[in-house]
Amino acid sequence: MDSKLNYINGEWASALSKKTREIINPFNQEVIAVVAEGNEEDAKLAIQAARDAFDNGEWSSTSATERGRIVAKIAELIERDKEELARMESLDTGKTVEESRGDMDDIAGVFRYYAELADKDGGEIIDSPVPNSISKVIKEPVGVCGQITPWNYPLLQASWKLAPALAAGNTLVMKPSEITPLTTVKVFELMEEAGVPKGVANLVLGAGNTVGEELSSNTDVDLISFTGGIQTGKQIMQKASANVKKLALELGGKNPNIVFADADFETAVDQSLNAVFFHAGQICSAGTRLILEESIHDKFVDALVKRVKNIKLGSGFEEDTQMGPLISEQHLHKVAQYVEDGKKEGATVVVGGKRPDNPELQNGFFYEPTILTNCTTDMDVVQNEGFGPVITVEKFNTEEEAIKLANDSVYGLSGGVWTKDIAKAERCVAKMRMGTVWINEFNVYFPHAPWGGFKQSGIGRELGKSGLEEYQETKHIFHNLDPQALNWF
Numbered sequence: 001m002d003s004k005l006n007y008i009n010g011e012w013a014s015a016l017s018k019k020t021r022e023i024i025n026p027f028n029q030e031v032i033a034v035v036a037e038g039n040e041e042d043a044k045l046a047i048q049a050a051r052d053a054f055d056n057g058e059w060s061s062t063s064a065t066e067r068g069r070i071v072a073k074i075a076e077l078i079e080r081d082k083e084e085l086a087r088m089e090s091l092d093t094g095k096t097v098e099e100s101r102g103d104m105d106d107i108a109g110v111f112r113y114y115a116e117l118a119d120k121d122g123g124e125i126i127d128s129p130v131p132n133s134i135s136k137v138i139k140e141p142v143g144v145c146g147q148i149t150p151w152n153y154p155l156l157q158a159s160w161k162l163a164p165a166l167a168a169g170n171t172l173v174m175k176p177s178e179i180t181p182l183t184t185v186k187v188f189e190l191m192e193e194a195g196v197p198k199g200v201a202n203l204v205l206g207a208g209n210t211v212g213e214e215l216s217s218n219t220d221v222d223l224i225s226f227t228g229g230i231q232t233g234k235q236i237m238q239k240a241s242a243n244v245k246k247l248a249l250e251l252g253g254k255n256p257n258i259v260f261a262d263a264d265f266e267t268a269v270d271q272s273l274n275a276v277f278f279h280a281g282q283i284c285s286a287g288t289r290l291i292l293e294e295s296i297h298d299k300f301v302d303a304l305v306k307r308v309k310n311i312k313l314g315s316g317f318e319e320d321t322q323m324g325p326l327i328s329e330q331h332l333h334k335v336a337q338y339v340e341d342g343k344k345e346g347a348t349v350v351v352g353g354k355r356p357d358n359p360e361l362q363n364g365f366f367y368e369p370t371i372l373t374n375c376t377t378d379m380d381v382v383q384n385e386g387f388g389p390v391i392t393v394e395k396f397n398t399e400e401e402a403i404k405l406a407n408d409s410v411y412g413l414s415g416g417v418w419t420k421d422i423a424k425a426e427r428c429v430a431k432m433r434m435g436t437v438w439i440n441e442f443n444v445y446f447p448h449a450p451w452g453g454f455k456q457s458g459i460g461r462e463l464g465k466s467g468l469e470e471y472q473e474t475k476h477i478f479h480n481l482d483p484q485a486l487n488w489f
């Protein structure tokens with residue numbers, strides 16, 4: 001079986017300890033790859049390589065246009081190998097190949113977007129208040145970036161970090177999730193082929209509490225960019241304080257989806273399903289808190305249940321499969337426990353709430369798409385991120401009540417509103433405390449618009465111009481063209 005290695009200073013290498021880890025297909029628990037299991041020592045080597053590569057200035061002083069050309073080449077290679085990457089992502093995560101193909105298009109789009117943005121900011125001349133002087137503001141790369149990604153959108157989340165970091169002239173060490181590293185390894189091969197110089201982009205495979213902690217605490221790392229759970233984010237924030245690293249955190253969400261009685265009923269039902277059940281609900285921005293106007297509650301829930309009963313679970317490689325398995329046995333237990341706890345709090349399971357009976361699915365980590373009614377905002381099942389195919393339903397009677405429920409969360413990643421009343425929609429989104437809000441839509445994102453969370457959903461923004469700025473320092477250069485002695489002392 002093909003064995004995947006670390007990539008440090010332009011060389012593919014086993015972990016120093018020679019340890020390896022088996023990667024499991026969540027559909028049937030078969031071993032699909034064996035990868036290096038790096039630790040702190042591998043991470044230190046990679047950080048040193050990135051430090052040297054940054055300090056020698058080769059990449060940061062390469063023209064932004066040339067860096068953009070190489071980033072565009074990576075996009076081209078991803079498009080060339082799209083089918084291989086998509087199948088690899090589905091094998092590793094269990095999501096349908098159709099979803100993975102969509103992810104690969106998005107990923108190539110992200111590299112292209114930052115390739116084009118790379119040389120568009122030539123700095124700014126300030127109207128200096130000091131006579132005979134020039135005042136200018138320029139952008140420089142931050143330095144060595146540590147990048148840590150989750151398992152749910154492995155390559156997509158990696159692309160949001162790799163593309164802007166490279167375009168801005170940084171060097172980096174990436175640690176993908178230990179559960180789903182395969183497409184990230186492949187993209188490092190493509191980055192090598194595209195001509196990224198050695199030492200600029202380094203990859204260390206391994207666990208969070210070894211490689212991840214080293215990246216967070218090592219004082220040679222200038223910036224840490226993390227996507228993952230809120231508790232891990234808090235730990236990283238503490239470790240990053242060692243040298244006051246720049247910090248970008250993309251954390252979880254418990255995202256409200258408000259449906260008013262005047263919404264287009266059929267569309268809102270359809271999109272409320274899409275908002276959650278793609279990738280078995282393992283989406284940071286899943287609309288898992290469905291908040292329904294009381295007058296349509298029963299009809300809406302009935303319509304959802306009817307549709308949910310027909311969702312086809314199976315292998316991501318079968319064309320008619322609509323939902324794959326959860327990522328791991330441990331995560332399956334977590335989701336099942338989350339539903340059980342919700343029931344104890346008073347929630348009612350109206351559909352799902354268990355593993356499927358289908359004998360063909362017993363080797364996979366499947367959980368049925370589930371809807372819980374009789375939920376109130378004070379319940380843990382409404383407040384906590386379950387990260388599975390589970391919708392909780394709450395009711396409201398007034399616009400104010402809907403907004404209050406939507407904002408009653410420590411999270412603030414995303415949210416949606418469904419109504420035909422344009423003014424009402426605008427009033428609602430103005431009051432919703434989330435980084436992305438959708439009107440008559442859910443879960444849309446693209447490279448041009450920033451992505452990130454209010455409140456405990458994170459710090460900073462990925463994507464858009466802001467996503468590049470995360471990887472830049474701002475420098476003010478003041479040039480006195482007529483220096484004079486002050487004769488003060």
Ligand SMILES: NC(=O)c1ccc[n+]([C@@H]2O[C@H](COP(=O)([O-])OP(=O)(O)OC[C@H]3O[C@@H](n4cnc5c(N)ncnc54)[C@H](O)[C@@H]3O)[C@@H](O)[C@H]2O)c1
Nearest residue numbers: 149150151176177208212213228229232250251252253284
């Ligand atoms: N906001 C977003 O854009 C976004 C996108 C995708 C996923 N997420 C969130 O990610 C979470 C699911 O992903 P997960 O289960 O992989 O999250 P996780 O926090 O368990 O792990 C994420 C990454 O952090 C690493 N890690 C774990 N412990 C660490 C430590 N102590 N120090 C440094 N690194 C450590 C892991 O190895 C992994 O690579 C969900 O909460 C989801 O909402 C957020």
Ligand SMILES: C[N+](C)(C)CC=O
Nearest residue numbers: 152153282283284285
């Ligand atoms: C940001 N997104 C939606 C691509 C992945 C969240 O898990």
